Amino acid sequence: MILLKIEDVTVGYTEIDILHNVTVTVRSGEIVSVIGPNGAGKSTLLKTVFGILKPRNGNITLKEKHITGLRPDRIVRKGISYVPQVENVFSSMTIQENLEMGAFIRRDDYSQRLEEVFDLFPVLRERKKQKAGHLSGGQRQMVAMGRALMLDPQVLLLDEPSAGLAPVLVSGIFEKIREVNATGVAMIIVEQNAKEALKMAHHGYVLAMGRNVLDDTGEALLANDEVGRLYLGG
Amino acid sequence: MAELIVYGIVLGGIIALGAIGLSLVYGIIGFANFAHGEFMTAGAYLALFMVTGVFSWIGIPDNTFGILSFGWRMVFAFPFSMAGVAFLAIFFDRVLYRKLRAKNSGPVMFAMSSLGTSFIIRMIIIIVWGSDYLFYRPGLMRPALEVPLGIKIRPDQIVILFIVFLLVGLLHVFLQDTKMGKAMRATADNMELALISGINTERIIIWTWGIGGALAAAGGILYGIDVQLHARMGWHFLIPLFAATILGSIGNIYGALVGGFAIGIAQQVSTAFLLPTYKLAVAFVIMILILLIRPQGIFGKG
Amino acid sequence: MEIGGIIAYLVSFAIMAGIYAVFCLGLNIQWGYTGLFNIGIAGFFCVGAYTSAMITTPKPTGIYAHYVHQILGLNLPFVFGLVGAAIVCGIIAFLIGIPTLRLGEDYLAIATLGIAETFRLIFNNEYWLANGPRGLIGLPQPLQGLVDPKSYNYVYLIIVVIVMVVVYLLIERAIRSPWGRVLRAVREDEISASMSGKDIFNFKMQALVFGSMVMGVGGALYAHYTIAISPEAFTPLYGTFIIWVMLMAGGSGNNKGAILGAYAIWAVWIGTKFMTDFLPYTLKARAPFIRFLLIGILLELILIYRPQGLLGEEKKVSKLIE
Numbered sequence: 001m002i003l004l005k006i007e008d009v010t011v012g013y014t015e016i017d018i019l020h021n022v023t024v025t026v027r028s029g030e031i032v033s034v035i036g037p038n039g040a041g042k043s044t045l046l047k048t049v050f051g052i053l054k055p056r057n058g059n060i061t062l063k064e065k066h067i068t069g070l071r072p073d074r075i076v077r078k079g080i081s082y083v084p085q086v087e088n089v090f091s092s093m094t095i096q097e098n099l100e101m102g103a104f105i106r107r108d109d110y111s112q113r114l115e116e117v118f119d120l121f122p123v124l125r126e127r128k129k130q131k132a133g134h135l136s137g138g139q140r141q142m143v144a145m146g147r148a149l150m151l152d153p154q155v156l157l158l159d160e161p162s163a164g165l166a167p168v169l170v171s172g173i174f175e176k177i178r179e180v181n182a183t184g185v186a187m188i189i190v191e192q193n194a195k196e197a198l199k200m201a202h203h204g205y206v207l208a209m210g211r212n213v214l215d216d217t218g219e220a221l222l223a224n225d226e227v228g229r230l231y232l233g234g
Numbered sequence: 235m236a237e238l239i240v241y242g243i244v245l246g247g248i249i250a251l252g253a254i255g256l257s258l259v260y261g262i263i264g265f266a267n268f269a270h271g272e273f274m275t276a277g278a279y280l281a282l283f284m285v286t287g288v289f290s291w292i293g294i295p296d297n298t299f300g301i302l303s304f305g306w307r308m309v310f311a312f313p314f315s316m317a318g319v320a321f322l323a324i325f326f327d328r329v330l331y332r333k334l335r336a337k338n339s340g341p342v343m344f345a346m347s348s349l350g351t352s353f354i355i356r357m358i359i360i361i362v363w364g365s366d367y368l369f370y371r372p373g374l375m376r377p378a379l380e381v382p383l384g385i386k387i388r389p390d391q392i393v394i395l396f397i398v399f400l401l402v403g404l405l406h407v408f409l410q411d412t413k414m415g416k417a418m419r420a421t422a423d424n425m426e427l428a429l430i431s432g433i434n435t436e437r438i439i440i441w442t443w444g445i446g447g448a449l450a451a452a453g454g455i456l457y458g459i460d461v462q463l464h465a466r467m468g469w470h471f472l473i474p475l476f477a478a479t480i481l482g483s484i485g486n487i488y489g490a491l492v493g494g495f496a497i498g499i500a501q502q503v504s505t506a507f508l509l510p511t512y513k514l515a516v517a518f519v520i521m522i523l524i525l526l527i528r529p530q531g532i533f534g535k536g
Numbered sequence: 537m538e539i540g541g542i543i544a545y546l547v548s549f550a551i552m553a554g555i556y557a558v559f560c561l562g563l564n565i566q567w568g569y570t571g572l573f574n575i576g577i578a579g580f581f582c583v584g585a586y587t588s589a590m591i592t593t594p595k596p597t598g599i600y601a602h603y604v605h606q607i608l609g610l611n612l613p614f615v616f617g618l619v620g621a622a623i624v625c626g627i628i629a630f631l632i633g634i635p636t637l638r639l640g641e642d643y644l645a646i647a648t649l650g651i652a653e654t655f656r657l658i659f660n661n662e663y664w665l666a667n668g669p670r671g672l673i674g675l676p677q678p679l680q681g682l683v684d685p686k687s688y689n690y691v692y693l694i695i696v697v698i699v700m701v702v703v704y705l706l707i708e709r710a711i712r713s714p715w716g717r718v719l720r721a722v723r724e725d726e727i728s729a730s731m732s733g734k735d736i737f738n739f740k741m742q743a744l745v746f747g748s749m750v751m752g753v754g755g756a757l758y759a760h761y762t763i764a765i766s767p768e769a770f771t772p773l774y775g776t777f778i779i780w781v782m783l784m785a786g787g788s789g790n791n792k793g794a795i796l797g798a799y800a801i802w803a804v805w806i807g808t809k810f811m812t813d814f815l816p817y818t819l820k821a822r823a824p825f826i827r828f829l830l831i832g833i834l835l836e837l838i839l840i841y842r843p844q845g846l847l848g849e850e851k852k853v854s855k856l857i858e
Contacts, residue, residue, distance in 0.1 A: 050430070076432035084430065090423040093416070101420045104413070105432035147431065266642040268575075268649075333840045342573045342641050343839060346780065349575060350835040353777055357829035361822045469772070473653060476646045509661055518650035525635040525643060 002064075003028045003186050004049070004080075004155050009058030011041075011048045018044045019210045021058065025203075026155060030186050031177070033201035033218060035194040035231055041210040042190040043085065046157045049188070050082040051075045062155070077105055081148035085159040088144035091133030095124050098132050098143050102150030110150060117146045120179060138169040142176065149180065156180070156187040163192065174200060194231045198222045206231065237385045238502045244391045244460060246498020247398030251453030252471055253478035253490040254405065255446030261422040261485025262442045265344035269326070269352035270450055270475055271468030272359075277319045277451025278458040278467065279359050284311035285370055301379075301389045303371050304459060312455055316448040323447030324440055326351050332436075352469070360465045368463040394456045401452055402491055405445070409487070414441060422485055473514055474501065477521035483531030492532070496520075547689045549806060550799075554696040555757045557798035559779045561703050561791060562750030568788035568849070569711055570743035571723035573641050576632075576648030578775025579655045580625045580748050584755020585765050586659065587624045588617030589672045592760070605663050606672060614678035618699070618756045625752030626745045637740045638733070644744075652776065659767040671766025675759055696757055703750055704791055710746070711791075719743055773828055778805065781835045787845030796846060805831065 004026040011019040019041045026032045034042050047053045049060055051072045060068045062078055072082075081102075090098050099117060103110040118125035121142040127135070132143050141161055148156055161177060162170045174196050181187060181200075191197035198204050201218030206227060214227065221227050256270045289307040290296065297305040330347050378386035409415035421428040421438045429435050457467060478497045482489025500520055501513040508516070524531065559577060566572040595601075595609030610616070632651055636644040660669050679691050710716055718731075722739050759765050769775075778801065786797020808830055812823035819826070838845065 052430075072429050073432045073434055076430070082430050084427070087424055088427060090420045090427060092423045093419060097416055097420075100413075100416060101428070101431050101433070104417060104420075151432075266645065268645075330836055330840065337840075337843075339839075339843070342571070342645075343843065345573065345642055345645060346784075347836060347839050349777070349780070350832050350839070353773070353832040354829060354836070357825045357832060360825045361819075361829065364822070470653075473646070473650045476650075480643075480646075511657055511661055514650075515654040515657055518654050521650060522635055522647065525639065525647070529635075529639050529643070 001028050002026075003030075003062065004188075005059075005061045005064075006045070006049060007059045007061075009045075009048060009060065010056045011044055011053050012056055017056070017210065019048070019055075022207065022210070022212055024188070024205055024212075024215075026186050026188060027202075028154075028186055029181070029184055030202040031181050031200055031218075032186075032188045033194075033197035033204045034188060034190045034207060035192075035197055035204065036207035036213070037231070038192075039209075040207040042207055043159050044210075045207070046082065046159050046188065046190055049075075050080065050157060073105075076151065079151070079154040080157065081151055081153035081155075082157040083144045083148045083159060083161070085163055089132040089135075089140050089147070092131060094129050094131055095135075095143055095146075096128040098147050099124075099128075099150050102147035106151065113150055113152060116183075117149055120149070120183075121146055121176065137165050138173060141165065141173055145176070145180065149185070153185060156185050158187060158189045160190055160192060162196070170196065194227075195222070198227075198232075235503070235506065236383045237387075238506060239499055240385050240387055241391075242499030242502035243495060244394055244498070245502055246495035247395050248453045248457045248460070248494075249471065249474050249478050249498050250491045250494025251398060251401065251449045251456070252475045253482070253494045254402070254487045255449040256475050257479045257482065257485055257487055257490040258418075258422070258442050259446045260479060262418060262425075263331070263344075263439055264425075265341045265348070266476070267446075268345060268349040268472065269355060270348075270446070271470070271472035272352045272355035273319050273323060273447050273450035273468065274454030274457065274471055275359055275463075275465065275468035276322055276355055276454070277315045277447075278454035278463045279363055279465075280315040280318045280451065281308065281311040281455045281458065282363070282368060282370060282463060284314055298371070298374070301377070302393060303374050303376055303388075303390050308370065308455075308459070312452070315455055316451045319451035319454075320444040320448040322355075323443040323450075327439065327443045352472075356465060356469060363465065365465045370458055370463075388460075390459055394460055397452065397456060401449060405449070405487065408445075414438075418442060470514055473521065474498075474517040477517040477524070480521060480529070481524050481531055483534035486531070486533045489531055489533040544689065547693050549802065551689060551693050551696050551761055553799045553802035554693070554700050555754055555761065556779060556782060556802055557700050557795040558696075558703055558754035558757060559751055560783045560786065560794035560798045561700070561707055562747040562754060563779055563783050564788060564791060564794040565707060565710075565743050565747035565750065567783065568790065568794070569716065569719045569723065570740060571641065572637075572740060572744055572747070573645040574648045574744070574747070575645045575772075575776055575780070576650070576652035577751055577779050578770045578772055579648065579652030580628070580751035581755045581758070581775040582652070582655050582659065582767065582770035583628060584621035584625050584752035585759035585770070586666050586672070586755075587621040587752065588614075588756030589675050589759050589765060590666065591620045592617040592676050593672065593674065604667050604670075604672070606666050607664060614676065614760060617760070618753050621752035621756035622749040623752075625755070626749040629745045629748030630741065633741045633744045637737055637744065649772075652770075652772065656767050656770055669767060671764060671769075673764040675763045675765070677760055677763065692761060696761075699753060699757060700795065703753065704795065707750075707791055715739075715742075777828075777835075778831060781831055781838070783845075784835060784838050784843070785845055787847035787849060789849035790845070790847045792850075793845050793847035800846065801831070801834075804834070 002025055006024040008021045008023055009019055010017055010021055036042055048055050051070045054069050067075055067078055099114060124142055124146055161173055178200055189197055198218045198221050204218045204221040206214040252270060252274050256267060259267045285307045294307050299305055331344055334343055376388055378388045381387055409419055417433045418438055421435055425435060474497050478493030479490050481496060482493030497517050501516050504516040566574050590606055590608040591610045591612050592614060593609050594611035596604040632647050636647045659666055666672055683691055718739055722736055782797040782801040783794055785801050787793025808827040812826055815823055
């Protein structure tokens with residue numbers, strides 16, 4: 001079933017368009033990876049879905065309902081969570097408080113969900129009273145994802161989850177992403193690390209200069225010679 | 235000297251109430267609120283209006299509690315005035331600062347607007363009450379108690395310190411243990427991420443103004459009880475408030491508390507060497523020294 | 537009022553507005569072109585006025601020495617007063633700039649506010665410095681013997697206008713130079729990669745000092761116009777706030793706007809005086825505060841509805857940039 005549909009979206013700052021008629025579709029339970037060179041507009045795509053940027057043209061629908069141009073605090077209530085690339089934790093607050101803030105809009109008892117998130121990231125349970133600002137990069141990324149997962153979102157938007165992490169930690173974080181996906185959360189991942197991102201992707205999109213260039217299953221894109229030459233480093 | 239330190243702690247508590255609100259507004263809404271001193275004045279005069287006007291009209295008895303200089307009228311006026319200034323602060327946000335936010339104005343425009351607000355409030359107070367020194371209970375003898383070390387302290391001052399710590403304690407519980415308090419801290423920490431988490435930051439801003447205004451009002455009333463009321467009292471508090479806020483690191487309410495006490499004590503102790511009118515200059519010099527030595531304040535990251 | 541009276545009134549209006557225009561031009565260098573938020577103009581106003589007074593008056597002797605204390609009395613001509621006021625204000629600005637210009641823009645505001653209040657306290661309390669709250673009186677007026685004392689204001693108006701025009705031309709020249717372009721880049725945070733933090737600090741410092749020197753000249757002009765000065769003349773209302781309203785109303789970043797704003801707001805200020813003359817007797821004593829309330833509301837309206845002021849910013853800074 002199609003969950004999130006981004007159709008012909010054009011976005012720009014004052015004068016220059018960053019995205020031109022970009023289309024991305026996410027089905028339930030899917031990992032969709034978006035790869036492409038720096039400046040291709042990958043992060044802009046996520047910010048647009050989440051309502052931080054307003055599209056000039058095009059439609060974004062979640063389960064066939066329009067969410068185009070809604071404010072971020074409205075979009076969150078529709079079941080989409082977003083993990084920004086940088087400054088994605090409340091560094092002066094404890095891990096537990098970070099996760100509570102993730103559940104801010106929930107009015108029900110979310111202690112069950114808190115336990116699930118701690119099960120997913122056991123290291124966070126051990127350190128739940130520690131301030132997020134004192135954590136390592138990899139743990140901070142887990143707090144950021146944990147915060148976003150507190151809502152039990154239908155779609156998770158991840159902006160470069162491996163950015164700034166030491167190479168040894170990268171595979172760990174991708175492993176966590178797979179685990180999260182296994183709980184049924186669909187996601188769009190924007191990544192520089194194209195090979196890893198495509199490996200776990202059900203579907204992949206290649207963006208360049210703000211336009212769709214290619215899209216196919218993750219495996220097919222990995223096997224594609226052109227993609228290999230241009231984006232996977234040979 | 236010990237006596238001056240005790241008086242400094244009382245003054246410091248009053249400064250701290252203002253500085254905590256100033257620091258919250260600075261940290262969450264992101265600008266220097268030059269009207270914060272006037273919130274203190276407004277609180278003091280609103281309580282005066284209740285004590286000498288409304289409550290005398292509806293017939294609340296004008297007694298005092300034993301050795302204290304105030305009675306039931308002040309007990310009722312105190313929370314009323316805090317709420318009134320909270321609404322005043324929110325009102326100015328709705329009619330002025332919200333419009334500036336909508337236009338993406340820079341922080342200096344907000345600061346300038348708050349400077350205008352400060353003049354507006356001060357002018358209204360002078361127009362209504364004049365610029366004379368006023369008292370909640372004029373002509374009342376206010377004997378001091380003798381406590382060890384030869385310190386003379388008025389019973390009012392003990393109550394003032396008690397109220398300061400009560401309010402700071404309540405604020406602490408609010409910020410640490412309630413959902414709205416945590417959301418306020420989250421917004422101060424990272425406004426964009428707060429928005430992403432679904433926190434309605436406009437609502438947080440309203441809460442921030444409300445709390446900042448209410449605490450400032452409390453500080454103003456306590457100063458009125460301890461010393462006197464004057465239309466320019468808040469303006470003269472502004473430099474000590476900023477000094478305390480910067481000393482304690484902007485956005486850190488515990489820092490503002492410590493900063494308030496430090497500035498209050500320094501101001502009172504200075505009167506042993508300098509004319510009392512130079513208290514404001516003492517706060518100013520301390521602030522300049524902090525800016526030179528440690529501009530991020532004692533609790534800030536280096 | 538007869539014609540002569542009206543003209544005399546207009547002349548005194550033009551003098552005061554002209555003096556305020558000098559302050560607006562000084563503030564425009566700091567705020568309009570560089571983005572420096574100085575809310576302690578009253579401090580420079582005060583120091584400029586006192587400096588010039590002490591340079592141009594003789595030190596009291598004989599019986600006067602018992603009544604008038606002043607630390608300095610050089611008895612020099614008016615021009616020395618202007619220059620001295622500029623130099624002293626420049627030095628003070630430099631000292632304030634050191635701790636604040638590396639920090640966020642609010643810090644300068646808080647520090648300048650503090651210095652203005654501190655100066656007022658010092659002049660009020662230190663009798664040996666400049667006679668405390670009684671202030672200094674009998675300041676000399678330049679070219680005094682030239683005309684009949686009744687028409688002296690015409691002479692002073694010419695002096696004020698000359699100073700204003702000289703300051704205007706000086707600033708126009710400066711901001712159209714490469715130096716002026718850098719100032720705007722500093723203000724807009726469009727700093728080129730070649731600029732270090734130290735360069736930015738230096739440019740801000742130069743603008744702060746230059747603007748404050750102009751304010752010192754304004755203070756001197758005021759002192760020799762009113763002949764008598766006391767610390768209470770330099771309140772945040774008359775010394776700082778109204779000047780900000782003038783510049784915001786005229787258009788920050790525009791020197792013509794700065795002058796226009798000074799004249800327009802001073803006209804509004806005088807106009808509200810006529811309005812408050814109609815107030816009932818009981819409110820009359822508080823009329824100045826009602827007028828300031830209106831000025832405060834005017835500032836808020838400008839900030840929200842016309843932050844660019846009447847004229848807006850002049851875009852063409854250099855003939856090279858079209």
